[in-house]
Amino acid sequence: MTDARTRSILERHGLRCTRQRAEIYHALVSTSSHPTAEELFGMVRNRLPGLSLATVYNTLDAFVRRGLARKFALPPSVGEDPSASAPAPAARYDADTSEHIHLISDHGKVRDVPPDLGRRLIDGLPPDVLDELERRMGVSIDQVRIEISGTSTGRSC
Ligand SMILES: [Zn+2]
Structure with missing residues (x-):
């Protein structure tokens, strides 16, 4: 996806195109892995020195609010340690907002x-x-x- 296309998509959804938003959106669109915020952070942090995990969370929240991404969580029993002390599964993000x-x-x-x-x-x-x-x-x-x-x-x- 070109920078111009990313800019146009962000702006069409009411978000100013910042370097951080563009990189995070590009990383999310480029993967089919339905990453967590932590995984996305790992994908972009070397291109965005100074980026914090909190910024990734905030950016993803903005994408979800503006309809650029969908957020979902796995049911607790799937893919997690079944012990009672296991933390709730992390939210996952999907740039494909169509019904699927x-x-x-x-x-x-x-x-x-x-x-x-x-x-x-x-x-x-x-x-x-x-x-x-x-x-x-x-x-x-x-x-x-x-x-x-x-x-x-x-x-x-
Ligand atoms: Zn999906």
Whole structure:
């Protein structure tokens, strides 16, 4: 992604383009690993002397508020030490804000489910069940989120 394109995206979302924002956004867009703030900090800190982890958090919060990134957390049971003293999983960030489904496997590795399969999963939800859920629970469903977790089998095609 060019500097001009990054600038244009930041400004379109109401954020002044600073070097720190541009580098952090570029790092987030360039990876499919759904990094934590700490991981992003590690990716950009050598290009931004003086950068603090707090600035990375603040920048990511601004991206999320402005719709440039999505923030999510893994369920505590996935990819973490199951002992009761384990800290809550760190938030993860995704520059892809479109609706898509995450597959969590192999100790918390997050991957995007291919869009065609994600669409088929969502489209395959039975409408009568969703209707009944709305009636019985007194809500109007805005969105259904699906998250999949699994264990790698080593086979894929
Ligand atoms: Zn994703």
